[in-house]
Amino acid sequence: MIRRVTRRWLEEVLTSVPGKRIAVLSNSRIADVLDQLADLLEFQGANAFRIRAYRSATRAIRNTSTSIAQVAQQHPKNLTHIDGIGKSVAEKCVELVQRGSLDQLDQLLRQIPKSVLAMLRIPGLGPKKAAAIYQQLGITTLEQLREACEAERIRTLKGFGPKSEQMILKGIGLAERAGKRIYWAVADQQVQQLRDYMAGCHAVQQLEFAGSYRRGKETVGDLDLLVVSEDSTRVMDYFGRFPDVADTIARGETKMSVRLGDGLQVDLRVVTSRSFGAALQYFTGSKEHNVILRSLAKKENLKINEYGVFRLEDQTEQVVAGQTEADVYNVLGLPVFPPELREARQEFQWAARNELPELVTASDIRGDLHMHTTATDGNGTLEEMVDAARKRGLDFVAITDHSQRLSMLDGLDPKRLLDQWSQIDQLNDQLDGDFLVLKGIECDILENGDMDLPDEVLAQADWVVASVHFGQRQSREQITSRILGALAHPFVSAIAHPTGRLINRRDAYEVDMEAVLQAASEHGKLMELNAHPARLDLNDVHCAAAKELGVPIVISTDAHSVAGLDMMRYGVLQARRGGLTASDVANTHTWAEIQQAIGGKR
């Protein structure tokens, strides 16, 4: 009862604000608000550890699949059970969910104009310097800042000089592009080019890309290039001549940073072979994973930095590890965590229980259960897609073209679908057991919750993926209930791209993922991890939640062309970040085994 009243009240508050949709606050929205609060506090010069506490709370909020808003409404005290959330942040979550805003944030925003925070996006301009510019010169916008630089007024401030003005002017132009995160798949292309180029430098003994790229994060903010060499000058000179380098940001003895033409920053570190493992560990991160690692080391009277692990005794430092990553972890009694797991989520607890999962690999994948053909919006014919899948070593595929509601994409009505399925029967006859083509469909879940094709048609399919394409702006209750309905439908096998998000382009639609996963578990249905680099939907956090509930994940390319089949590896990477093993992923199994899993429920 309380929940209903509160939610209705919240909906009224939110709908009274133009442009806002009816919604229970998502975790990412709550985290955004708290991050803004942290920005403003930082700007005010608040205690650095207090800021860090807020940052770590917002990270925890983004990293859980539990709906913070729901917990705040129903069991607010349970919020502090989440690591990183204490009494104060818990109270703020409750206030935010109940009132739709935070009193403290409103007060701060009255003192500091929001436009001032834009200055923090300029590389090299942090909270202290930005605050000095705002407080001493009264500058509140980037345009005023540009004018002040050009009029040489910034250099009059203590701690600023002509170079600072140049840095700011350059930074204003970059603020838009810099800091934008690119898809992992795009970063990967850049990495391959850099690898090829750096292979031509004889001074390079060993080379590895670290950072969020190595952790397989869905988006990458910059590249961290680690090189073993005895001659850092030669390596840096060579690196600086990479044709796409637009600007050198910094260059010292061991570290150099450049910006490429598209705005991507690449940091180069040159180390000796003795330090390679420590440096690789250190620069792979994440920051939060490293903080935990160093705290553990400290308790053992050890110190970890990018040069090695050192034992502290009688004011002397003795090297105990550094050459390989394995040495660094093993000296602390820890396993070598796969980079994808180094996010300070559960990996240290898993290690303590000796339960680190053996993550799924691309070679474990046996089939692809979501792809399109020229029958709807694909570029490849049925035969071409099947041929390409065979050449990629798969054992089976499902052809899942769109259903009739997608008329713009020439979606299939029952007659055309049945025609396609009889073609598939013929093709299977020709294949004679060497390969299996499944009769599938990507069937729309209509706005009213009905399936887009009649039951008697769906009943004849081997495999049905249900998806939401229309009515994505419906309320959380409506969308959730549509998906729950599909999961309860006897002929639906899996939910495709379950949140509809397009990374950097479109937010996920409002959906109660906890309820969805619970229903999938009850009905024995599968959830898709769509491998397209812009989707990667489910995300890593939801994959981990599905695993907890025993809901199998099916990694699918949703290929619209032959080349699209190669996207499988991006999905596998995301699955690894979710901690999935081969047995957690349905399409590492044979079709007979998958059929058994979904067939029992019909």
Place this chain on the structure above:
DNA sequence: GCCGTTTTCGGCCCGACTGTTTTCAGTCG
């Protein structure tokens, strides 16, 4: 602000580079 088999108070990871400084604060990862 968060956290706790050394702690409910006193810690909180660590180093490189830059610009503005005559020894260091700010920023970044």
